[in-house]
Structures are given as structure tokens and as C-alpha cells.
Amino acid sequence: DGGITQSPKYLFRKEGQNVTLSCEQNLNHDAMYWYRQDPGQGLRLIYYSQIVNDFQKGDIAEGYSVSREKKESFPLTVTSAQKNPTAFYLCASSIGTGSNTGELFFGEGSRLTVL
Amino acid sequence: AQKITQTQPGMFVQEKEAVTLDCTYDTSDQSYGLFWYKQPSSGEMIFLIYQGSYDEQNATEGRYSLNFQKARKSANLVISASQLGDSAMYFCAMREVYMEYGNKLVFGAGTILRVKS
Numbered sequence: 001d002g003g004i005t006q007s008p009k010y011l012f013r014k015e016g017q018n019v020t021l022s023c024e025q026n027l028n029h030d031a032m033y034w035y036r037q038d039p040g041q042g043l044r045l046i047y048y049s050q051i052v053n054d055f056q057k058g059d060i061a062e063g064y065s066v067s068r069e070k071k072e073s074f075p076l077t078v079t080s081a082q083k084n085p086t087a088f089y090l091c092a093s094s095i096g097t098g099s100n101t102g103e104l105f106f107g108e109g110s111r112l113t114v115l
Numbered sequence: 116a117q118k119i120t121q122t123q124p125g126m127f128v129q130e131k132e133a134v135t136l137d138c139t140y141d142t143s144d145q146s147y148g149l150f151w152y153k154q155p156s157s158g159e160m161i162f163l164i165y166q167g168s169y170d171e172q173n174a175t176e177g178r179y180s181l182n183f184q185k186a187r188k189s190a191n192l193v194i195s196a197s198q199l200g201d202s203a204m205y206f207c208a209m210r211e212v213y214m215e216y217g218n219k220l221v222f223g224a225g226t227i228l229r230v231k232s
Binding site: 042 | 119124148150152157158159160161162165167206208210217218219220221222223224225
């Protein structure tokens with residue numbers, strides 16, 4: 001089945017450690033996104049990538065880094081510079097041209113807790 | 116910047132009844148898209164329905180319909196014949212920027228819906 005796979009689903013880390021969240025899609029979508037979800041605040045865009053080897057900052061990119069070396073993969077690193085990293089992280093993808101609506105398809109999320 | 120407002124933090128509805136979840140938006144663009152997503156307790160985001168700003172008819176998808184009032188900048192989701200499985204968080208979202216590949220969405224804060232038996 002086609003879809004988006006995020007791993008790990010739950011992650012615990014000590015303060016000051018970098019962590020990398022994996023996101024893989026087999027939908028052949030061009031664009032991929034990372035959103036952060038905090039209680040009562042909805043989803044906020046961290047980074048997005050329209051094509052391989054290209055990505056742009058979203059609204060809350062500080063303390064995060066990404067790479068897009070392959071079309072299928074868009075890993076997110078939460079660095080020690082992120083002041084409040086405990087959150088639920090959602091990866092998404094969307095088809096490039098050819099979609100009438102352009103909706104995003106989401107993974108099941110990764111919950112990061114920093115102790 | 117575009118903005119989505121969902122004023123109802125939580126809603127209750129009796130099973131088999133209809134419920135309306137409110138969403139208002141703010142944009143200066145003439146061309147935009149509006150989305151509704153459902154997020155069950157498992158965390159995944161499920162796309163429900165889409166309305167384009169130039170669509171003359173309100174969008175419908177099964178038990179979901181979108182009450183689009185362009186002049187009032189509202190895009191309320193109507194769920195008919197509520198089921199227990201409809202209990203979830205619901206997000207309204209707007210396409211913020213048209214890109215050559217993909218779309219940036221801005222999301223509201225969400226409304227938690229609880230269906231009572």
C-alpha cells in the first residue's frame with residue numbers, strides 16, 4: 001500500500017541531544033513537509049521541500065534542519081538549539097502538478113519527549 | 116498573512132444528529148483553497164473535503180459537506196448523521212501559497228468533536 005511512514009512513533013531524549021525523525025513516502029509525490037503540533041495551537045510548518053535537493057524554511061524553522069537527498073525521504077533533525085522540542089511531529093507529502101486540490105497526505109506522526 | 120480561526124474548542128453532538136464546525140478565514144488573495152482534516156486519537160490526519168474559492172457549488176463528500184460563504188469568509192464543515200467514529204479533532208486549513216510543486220497549508224487550532232451515544 002502507498003503511504004507515508006514516520007519513525008519512530010515515540011521518542012524520548014535527554015535535553016541537549018540532537019534527534020532525527022524519519023519520513024519516507026512511496027506515493028511518488030514531489031513535495032514533502034514537516035509540521036509541528038502543540039496542544040491548542042494546530043499545526044505549524046517547520047520546513048518543506050518541493051523537489052529533491054531543495055527545501056525552504058517554514059514558519060518555525062529555528063532549531064531544526066532537514067535534507068532531501070532522495071524523492072522518497074525527508075528526515076527532520078531536531079537540534080539542541082530548539083528550545084522547546086517536546087511536541088508531536090507530522091510529516092506530509094503532496095503531488096506536484098496535476099492535482100486539482102493539492103491536499104496533503106500525512107504520516108501517523110512522531111511524538112518526541114525531551115526529558 | 117493568511118489566517119484560519121476555529122472558535123469552537125470543543126463540541127458535543129448526539130449520535131445520528133448533524134453538527135456544524137465553524138471556520139473563518141482571512142486572506143487578500145482571490146484564488147485559494149480550503150480544506151478540512153480529521154485527526155483521530157491515533158494522530159494521523161485524514162483529508163475530508165476541499166473547496167476552491169472559485170467553486171460555485173458547496174463541496175460534498177458522503178456525510179461531509181462544506182458550507183462555503185465567500186462574502187463572510189467562512190467555510191463551515193457540516194457532518195450529517197453523526198457516528199461514534201466521528202469523535203476526533205477537526206482542523207480547517209487554507210492553501211497559503213501556490214507553488215510549482217505542492218502547496219503550503221496554514222491550519223486553524225482545531226475543534227474537538229465528541230459524539231454521544
